[in-house]
Every structure is written in structure tokens, then in C-alpha cells.
Amino acid sequence: MSSVRRIGKAVVGVCAGLGGLLYGVDAYLEYKSKSNILSRVQAAQNTIRTLEPLPNRNQMISDLESTEEFDVLIIGGGATGAGVCLDAVTRGLSTALVEKSDYSSGTSSRSTKLIHGGVRYLQKAILGLDYEQFKLVKEALYERANLLQIAPHLSEPLPIMLPVYKWWQLPYYYAGIKCYDIVAGKQLIRKSYVLSKRKSLDKFPMLKKDQLVGSLVYYDGQHNDARMNIAIVLTALRRGAKASNHCEVVKLLKKTDPSSGKEVVSGATVRDRITGKVFDVKAKCVINATGPFTDTIRLMEDDSTKKICQPSSGVHIVLPGYYSPTDMGLLDPSTSDGRVIFFLPWLGRTVAGTTDTPCNVTFNPSPTEKEIQFILKEVRNYLNDDVNVRRGDVQSAWSGIRPLVSDPNKADTQSLARNHVIEVSNGNLITIAGGKWTTYRSMAADTVDCAIKACELTPEHPTSQTNGLLLEGAENYTPTLYIRLVQDYGLDAAVAAHLVHTYGDQAFTVADMAKSTGRRWPVAGLLLADGFPYIEAEVRYAVQEHACTAVDVLARRTRLSFLNVQSAEEALPRVIEIMAEEMNWDKAKQKKELETATTFLYDEMGAKAKKEYLSQLSVNLSSADILKYSEKWRAMDEGHKGYVTTQNLRHYFEQIGESVTEDQLQQILKDVDMNSNAKVELDEFLMLVSAVKSGEVQGNRLADVVMNDDKSIPVHRSGGGV
Numbered sequence: 055m056s057s058v059r060r061i062g063k064a065v066v067g068v069c070a071g072l073g074g075l076l077y078g079v080d081a082y083l084e085y086k087s088k089s090n091i092l093s094r095v096q097a098a099q100n101t102i103r104t105l106e107p108l109p110n111r112n113q114m115i116s117d118l119e120s121t122e123e124f125d126v127l128i129i130g131g132g133a134t135g136a137g138v139c140l141d142a143v144t145r146g147l148s149t150a151l152v153e154k155s156d157y158s159s160g161t162s163s164r165s166t167k168l169i170h171g172g173v174r175y176l177q178k179a180i181l182g183l184d185y186e187q188f189k190l191v192k193e194a195l196y197e198r199a200n201l202l203q204i205a206p207h208l209s210e211p212l213p214i215m216l217p218v219y220k221w222w223q224l225p226y227y228y229a230g231i232k233c234y235d236i237v238a239g240k241q242l243i244r245k246s247y248v249l250s251k252r253k254s255l256d257k258f259p260m261l262k263k264d265q266l267v268g269s270l271v272y273y274d275g276q277h278n279d280a281r282m283n284i285a286i287v288l289t290a291l292r293r294g295a296k297a298s299n300h301c302e303v304v305k306l307l308k309k310t311d312p313s314s315g316k317e318v319v320s321g322a323t324v325r326d327r328i329t330g331k332v333f334d335v336k337a338k339c340v341i342n343a344t345g346p347f348t349d350t351i352r353l354m355e356d357d358s359t360k361k362i363c364q365p366s367s368g369v370h371i372v373l374p375g376y377y378s379p380t381d382m383g384l385l386d387p388s389t390s391d392g393r394v395i396f397f398l399p400w401l402g403r404t405v406a407g408t409t410d411t412p413c414n415v416t417f418n419p420s421p422t423e424k425e426i427q428f429i430l431k432e433v434r435n436y437l438n439d440d441v442n443v444r445r446g447d448v449q450s451a452w453s454g455i456r457p458l459v460s461d462p463n464k465a466d467t468q469s470l471a472r473n474h475v476i477e478v479s480n481g482n483l484i485t486i487a488g489g490k491w492t493t494y495r496s497m498a499a500d501t502v503d504c505a506i507k508a509c510e511l512t513p514e515h516p517t518s519q520t521n522g523l524l525l526e527g528a529e530n531y532t533p534t535l536y537i538r539l540v541q542d543y544g545l546d547a548a549v550a551a552h553l554v555h556t557y558g559d560q561a562f563t564v565a566d567m568a569k570s571t572g573r574r575w576p577v578a579g580l581l582l583a584d585g586f587p588y589i590e591a592e593v594r595y596a597v598q599e600h601a602c603t604a605v606d607v608l609a610r611r612t613r614l615s616f617l618n619v620q621s622a623e624e625a626l627p628r629v630i631e632i633m634a635e636e637m638n639w640d641k642a643k644q645k646k647e648l649e650t651a652t653t654f655l656y657d658e659m660g661a662k663a664k665k666e667y668l669s670q671l672s673v674n675l676s677s678a679d680i681l682k683y684s685e686k687w688r689a690m691d692e693g694h695k696g697y698v699t700t701q702n703l704r705h706y707f708e709q710i711g712e713s714v715t716e717d718q719l720q721q722i723l724k725d726v727d728m729n730s731n732a733k734v735e736l737d738e739f740l741m742l743v744s745a746v747k748s749g750e751v752q753g754n755r756l757a758d759v760v761m762n763d764d765k766s767i768p769v770h771r772s773g774g775g776v
Contacts, residue, residue, distance in 0.1 A: 108291055111600045117296045119333040120418060124150040124296070126502075126512050127321060127337035129303050129351055132162035133279075133491050135343035136286040137498030137520075143295040145502065146514025150335055151290070151297035152324050155417065156606045160282035161345050162491065163610055164419075164454025166370065166408055167400050169209060169275030170200065173385075174394060175206035176234055183350060190473050192237055194492045198212040199241035201492065203223065205285060205525045209277035211243045212398065215258055216270045217436065224248070224267055227387070230270045246272035249343045257382055259385040262438045271382075278493060280610040281556055283542065284599060286494075288526040300602050306354050307334060308481065317483040319355060328602050329589035339509035340554035341501060346415045346455040355483045361477070364458045365415050365486065369406030369425040370659070372450040372617055373433075377404040378439065380636040386432055395432045402586075403449065403617050406433050410456075418455035418654075423663045423670075426451050445667065446746070449618040451660030459488040468491050476501055476771055478508045494646065527558020538566050539654065544577025552587035557595075567591035582628060588612045593632040602637075605628050606628040619659040626651050648717065656724075673740045680740060687739045687759045703756065712759060722756050739763050 109117075118331045126142045128574050129133045131153025133149045143149040153159075171194040179187035202209050216231070218224045231246045247270070254269040255261055261269075287297060307321035321336035342351040349361040377397075378384065386398035392473070397406050409668030426448060432441045461475045499518035506513060538549035543565045553561035558754040568591040579589040596611035606616040607629050608622045615622040630647050633639065639647070656662050675683070690698045690706045698724040700719045707714045714722070728735050746757045 056200070063404055070491050079506065086576045088214060089468075094230045097099070100253070107290075108288065108598060108600075109296060110598070114291075114600075115301075115331070115333075115439075116300060118150055118152070118301075118324070118335050121150070122336070123321075124337040125334055125513075126150070126339050126341060126505060127152070127562075128341045128343055129322065130343035130347075131157040131159070131283075131287060131297065131299060132160055132343070132345050133283050133494040134162075134345065134489065134497055134501075135341075135484055136283055136290065137343060137494040138341055138343055138486065138501050139297060140290040140293070140294050140523075141495070141498040141502045141518050141520050142505075142513075143290050143293045144519040147511060147519075149290070150337060151287075151295060152301040152303060152322070152335065153299045153326070154295075154302040156299045156610055157310075157600070158280040158599075158610050159606075160347075160417075161454045161456065162283045163280035163616075164368070164370070164452050164713050165491050166281045166368075166396050167276055167279055167313065167398065168212075169196055169198045169277050171234065171238065171274070172490075173230065173234055173272070176237060177230055179228075181235060186473070187236070194490065195238045195241050196494055196653040197493045198275050199238075199243070199523060200495065201277070203281075203530050204244070204523060204659065205277070205282060205558075207527050207555055208282045208285060209275050209362045211362045212383055213244075213271050213273055213381065214396075214398075215249075215254065215261075216272070216385045216387060217254065217258075217261055218267045219265045221267055224270075227270050231270050231275065233603055234272060234743050243273040243275070246270060258379055258384065260377065260379075260437050260441050261384075262436055273608045275492075276383075276400065278401070278556065278747070280613065282525075285526040286612065289523075292526070298326070299606075301325070302327055303351065303413065304332070306340065306351075306483070307336065311482075316480070319479075332352075338503045339511060341505060342487075343501070345487070346457045347486045348457060348485060350415075350461065352477075352479070352485060353484070355479060355481055359479075360462070362459045362462050363415070364460065365413050365423075366456045366458050367411045367413035367419060367453050368408035368410075368456055369421040369429065369451065369453045370405055371399075371426055371429050371448050373406060373420075373447050373450065375399065375402050375404060375406040377433075377437070377447075384436065386436060389432050390435075393426075395429065395723055396672070397433060397436070401617060402615060406430075408454075408462075413453075413455060415455060418657055419455055419659050421451040421453045421660055421663050424665055425453075425539050425748055426667075448660065448664075449620075450616055451663060453659060457487055458597065471743070473695040474500070476504050478504065483510055484508060495719065504505050516638070522769055527560045530559035535561070538562075543567055543568060543579075544575070546576040546587070549576070549579045549587045549589055549604075550582075553589075553592075564589075564591050567594050581616060582612070583618075583625040583651055586614060586617065586621060586696070588614055588625075590628070590632055593629055595638055597633065597636045602634075604633060604647045605654045607633070608651065615655055615659050619661055622655055622659070623652070626655075627715075627717065642690075652717075652721075654745045661725075668741065673737070673744045675740065675744050679743075679747075683740060684736060687734075687736050690734075697735050698739070699733060707759070710759060726756065 075291045105342060123149040126149045128138050128151040131151055135151060139149055139151045171191045175187055178184060179191060219228060229250060234241055235246055249269045251266050251268050254266060255263055291297060302324045304325050305323040306319050307323060308317050309320040311318045319340045321333050321334060322340060325332045343346060344351050346363060346623050348363045348367050351659055352359045353530060378399045386395040388396050393410055406429050409428060418638050430443055459475050462477050475487050477485040484501060486497060489497045505511060506559055536550040536554040539545050539553060539561060540547050545565060553564055557564055569580055570578055573578055582588040582590060593607055594614055596607045599611060601607050603609050604626060613626060630644050633646050690702050692702055701722055703719055703722060715735045726738055742757050
């Protein structure tokens with residue numbers, strides 16, 4: 055290993071020289087801006103947070119409608135739009151934001167959960183002497199450090215292991231990772247290091263040991279992406295911004311600019327998708343921050359505009375927590391098709407992804423079975439034989455659409471932009487597109503700078519004020535704050551830690567809403583789902599955070615649907631009950647919410663892909679098992695019709711003393727009914743039993759009951775899912 059280190063250091067010397075050259079050029083170009091950055095940090099530290107209750111959504115709608123004219127109207131409430139909103143309002147501009155669905159409902163909640171500079175981009179920058187690529191990495195590393203600082207309750211450093219199985223790769227990767235440290239400079243989280251084979255297996259016991267040489271460990275950041283997005287929005291609201299989710303732009307308003315005589319965008323006609331109300335929001339400047347839907351708004355202004363967005367689907371899957379250590383991620387730098395796969399601990403589970411597949415823009419992206427199988431195949435390549443990577447262990451799966459864009463400001467509009475792109479149309483519509491989660495703040499600052507110039511705005515502060523500005527929940531956060539929740543409210547320690555890491559210093563407000571458990575311990579905090587720290591009080595608090603639907607709660611305010619789709623289905627009825635109490639929903643509204651949320655979980659969280667996979671399986675049972683389970687199916691087939699209906703299922707469960715609701719019966723049928731004819735035929739039933747016994751899929755409740763005399767533990771009993 056010592057010889058490898060010497061070789062590695064020699065290679066590092068060469069690469070560091072190239073990296074140092076790029077770094078020196080960059081340092082020289084940015085030298086004059088250092089004093090400005092320091093003054094912004096000081097201004098941010100002097101900002102006083104107000105902790106008054108947030109205005110409710112109805113008040114926001116009223117303010118959006120009644121304000122004569124805003125300085126800025128942002129369309130889109132993802133990470134970029136929220137960042138622009140916060141940047142604009144902290145400069146003293148009157149700011150409005152509207153989002154068609156929920157904050158972070160699109161790509162911003164479906165990321166890899168990393169806050170990173172991009173090791174791959176640095177490799178390309180050094181090997182290709184690409185200064186633009188280098189600047190992108192350096193900017194991202196700076197923003198990584200800033201994001202870890204301004205939201206410590208929602209983010210944390212994460213060590214990531216890069217296993218090495220060929221001796222020659224060790225010095226090569228070592229050099230690259232050390233250059234990553236060098237470029238980070240003062241923003242370095244912690245130094246990277248080399249581990250021997252034995253120590254690598256100590257840190258990551260699940261790792262495949264055959265031919266393992268050793269590993270490299272470097273640091274990036276990790277966050278709860280949807281909650282981070284919401285924290286940015288809430289921070290903007292506390293500073294006077296007016297924003298509303300579930301408000302769709304149906305038309306752009308235009309007027310003639312008296313000074314230039316040209317027609318310019320002057321606001322938008324908006325429809326509240328909750329009430330159906332239509333109203334106008336007027337503004338001096340309109341900013342399009344709609345991610346994959348960038349071209350939808352651009353074409354709304356000018357239907358002859360050339361499209362710039364080239365969407366790409368990135369799928370992730372969630373596996374049980376035992377697939378990875380709780381404090382170490384894994385990077386596969388070169389998959390079978392040249393892509394990169396991350397394998398990361400996240401909120402008690404393991405996230406694996408991502409893919410990169412051209413796709414169509416849709417509001418309801420679904421993961422495909424092909425993409426799920428690709429990720430599972432790559433995961434198998436790195437885990438030892440003790441870890442049986444089963445299809446049935448996939449607890450959730452989702453697809454996010456990356457808004458890759460070509461730069462309309464350049465002659466070569468076919469090549470994709472590596473960084474974000476800002477476009478000012480002839481009608482002064484400002485479009486911000488591309489970029490990445492980590493650099494949302496700098497993207498927002500650049501966008502507002504552009505808006506001020508293009509629309510001749512007069513902010514109180516001409517430069518961005520968000521560098522170092524603490525986000526909602528961060529001001530009084532400490533890592534041990536959860537202990538006070540345990541001691542003062544009688545919450546379970548895991549629940550208390552979850553609340554603090556989700557809401558920061560606002561966790562006490564949530565704890566105030568927690569109801570008694572009726573038990574000796576924990577005293578308070580009724581759980582929404584077994585095995586997860588989410589409590590019912592969070593649903594009530596979510597309404598104060600402008601959650602309007604059950605999906606808003608299950609997917610963004612909590613992350614339950616992303617962690618385990620079946621647990622989300624089980625919690626759904628109670629979530630709707632609580633929201634009905636808070637929002638005065640009638641029975642019809644509750645039924646609609648149940649249908650909408652069930653469809654979301656089925657289509658977008660992986661259940662649909664599971665059914666697709668199940669339909670392709672063949673029956674792999676012994677003759678004895680086929681006879682055994684055929685007899686059980688015939689026992690359910692009252693009248694010997696040749697199929698089983700929901701009425702038969704209901705009667706079967708009553709006979710064995712199992713209580714099931716009508717909704718649960720429909721879900722059981724939906725999982726088994728491969729040809730969607732509302733009947734369970736023998737071949738479908740045997741296919742389900744075969745798949746559950748082999749661990750390929752999770753058995754639903756029917757399979758669980760009919761197999762209760764088997765000795766093997768069903769997949770879902772060991773943490774399986776979709």
C-alpha cells in the first residue's frame with residue numbers, strides 16, 4: 055500500500071499542477087469580488103428573523119390578487135424558483151411566486167439527495183483543460199459549503215466510498231479525489247483518504263471482497279431536498295414575499311412599454327387549482343423558473359420560439375437500510391453502460407440511482423421496470439453474496455426529469471449547456487434553466503441581477519443578500535436540540551431527532567401539536583406509520599406550511615411516499631382524516647383525495663412498475679405448492695366461477711378473522727389483477743405466490759394470509775416494498 059501511495063502522490067503532483075493553474079487563473083479573475091462576498095455574509099448575519107405565524111394560503115391568494123403591481127413575479131416553486139424568490143425579496147423588491155402544483159413537486163424533490171461539486175466534472179475539466187467546466191465545479195463546491203452552513207438541520211457532510219478493484223486505478227482515482235480537495239480550498243468539508251481492503255470492509259461490510267484492492271473516501275453533502283425547498287420558500291415568506299402553491303399560470307399578461315414602444319410581459323393570469331378562482335398578478339418583471347416546463351412558458355409568450363429544453367429521466371430506487379452503513383455512501387464511477395451510480399444512506403433507508411434516459415415532459419413521471427432492473431444489476435456488482443439483492447426489496451421508486459438545456463444565446467444551440475442558462479426574450483420574459491440543486495442560490499443571484507438590468511428595477515440592495523443567510527429553522531438549531539423535545543414533551547428519541555432534523559428550531563411548534571399516546575412512554579406523538587418517526591402532528595403543521603393535498607403531506611412535508619410506498623398507502627386514510635379536520639373537507643372531497651393520492655402512489659412511486667414486472671413472471675412453484683395454493687384459491691372461488699371477486703375476498707377475510715376495509719380490498723385486487731378485469735384468476739394468483747416466495751416482489755395482504763403456514767419470511771416482513 056505504501057508503494058501505491060508514492061505512485062499516487064506522484065500522479066497527484068502532475069494533476070495538482072494542472073488544477074493549480076486553473077485555480078490560480080480563477081483566483082485572479084475573482085480577486086476583486088472577495089470584499090463584496092464578505093460584506094454580503096456580514097449583512098446576512100445581521101439579518102433578524104421574525105417568528106410570527108406564517109400567513110395562511112388564503113391570505114397569500116388575496117395579497118397576490120389585490121397588490122397593484124409587484125416588482126417581480128416568479129413562475130415555478132422548485133429549488134430555482136424558490137431561490138429567486140428569496141434573493142429578490144431580500145434585496146427589497148416586492149416579490150410574488152406561483153407554483154402550479156406543490157413546492158418541490160417536480161424534479162427538486164426527486165434528486166439523488168446530494169449537495170456536491172461534481173467529481174466527474176472536475177475530471178473532465180482537468181483532462182480537457184476546460185476552464186468553464188472547472189468554474190462550474192468551483193462554484194458548486196462553494197455553494198455546497200454555504201448550503202451546509204445555512205441549513206444544518208436539513209443537511210450534513212457525507213463520506214462516500216469509491217471501491218477499487220484494480221491496482222492501477224488506485225493512484226488514478228487518488229489523484230482525482232485529491233484535486234477535488236484542492237479545488238474546494240477553504241470550503242473543504244474534510245480531507246479525503248485511502249483505506250486498505252480490511253478497513254474498507256470494516257467501514258462498508260456489505261461490499262464485495264473478491265479482488266478488492268482498497269478504497270478512497272471523499273466528502274460531499276447530503277440533504278432532504280423537498281424540505282430544503284420548502285424551507286427556502288418559508289424563509290422568503292417570512293421576509294415579505296407573497297407566494298402560493300397550486301396556482302397555475304394560464305396566460306401571460308402583456309402591455310406596451312411607453313419608453314421603448316415594444317410589447318413586454320407584465321404579469322400573468324393565474325388559476326387557483328384548489329378553488330378554481332382565476333385572477334391576474336401584475337409585475338414589472340416576470341421570471342420563468344419552471345424546470346422541465348421551461349418551454350411551456352416560453353411558448354406562452356411567443357408560440358414561434360424555438361424550444362431549448364431536452365428532458366432526461368433519472369430514476370432512483372429505495373432499499374432497506376441494511377443495504378448500506380448509516381454513515382457511508384458508495385460511488386460506482388463506471389457502470390456497465392458508462393453511467394455513474396450512487397448508493398447512499400438516507401433517512402434510515404438506502405437510495406440507489408440514477409439513470410439517464412431521454413424522455414417526454416410530463417407532470418407525472420413514472421419509473422420503468424427496465425430502469426429499476428438496471429440499478430439493481432449495478433448494485434449487485436458491488437455487494438457481497440450475503441446481500442441477496444431482491445426485486446421485492448425495492449420499497450419505493452421514482453423518476454425525476456432533468457431539464458437539460460441548450461443555450462439560446464449561443465450560435466451552437468444544439469449542444470447542451472453545462473451550467474445554467476439565463477435568457478431575456480424580446481418581451482422581457484426572464485428564463486432561468488439548467489443548473490443543479492447545489493447551485494440554486496448562485497443561479498438565483500444571477501437571475502435577479504439580470505432581471506434588475508433588463509426590467510430596470512430599483513432594489514434596496516443591488517447585490518444578492520443570501521450568501522450566509524440562515525434558512526427557516528436554522529437560527530437556534532443545535533445537534534442536541536432533540537433532547538429538549540424528549541425531556542419537555544415526552545417524545546420518543548427517534549421522533550424527536552426526526553422533528554429537529556426536519557423543522558430545526560420550529561420543531562417545538564410541531565411538538566406543541568402532538569397528542570397524548572395514552573401510554574407510559576412515549577407520552578406524546580402518535581405515529582402515522584409503523585417503522586417511521588412521522589407523527590400525526592406533522593400533518594396538522596403541514597397545513598400551516600400550505601399543504602393542500604394528501605400528496606403534499608406524504609411526498610413533500612413528510613417523505614413517507616419516497617421511503618416506502620406501502621407505508622404511505624397505509625397512512626393515507628389517517629392523513630386524509632386529519633386534513634379533513636383542519637381544512638373542513640366533506641366526504642366527497644375526502645374520497646377525491648383518496649383517489650388522487652392512490653393514483654400518485656401507484657403511478658409515480660413505483661407500484662405500477664412492480665405490477666408490470668409481476669405480469670412478466672412465470673410460475674416457479676413445485677408440483678406440491680401448485681396443488682396446495684390452487685386448493686386455497688378454489689376455497690375462495692365460491693360458486694366455482696373460475697375467478698375470485700372482491701366479494702369473495704371480503705368473505706374469505708371474514709372467515710379467517712381478518713379485518714379489511716373496502717379500500718384495502720380494492721388495493722389487494724389491483725395488485726393481483728394482471729389483466730385488469732376486476733377478477734383474480736388462478737394463474738394470476740399462482741404467479742403472485744411464486745413471486746412472493748422467491749422474493750421478487752412483496753406479497754400483498756392476500757399473499758401474506760394464504761402463505762402464513764410457510765416457514766420462509768415474506769420479503770415485506772424483512773423490509774421489502776414495491
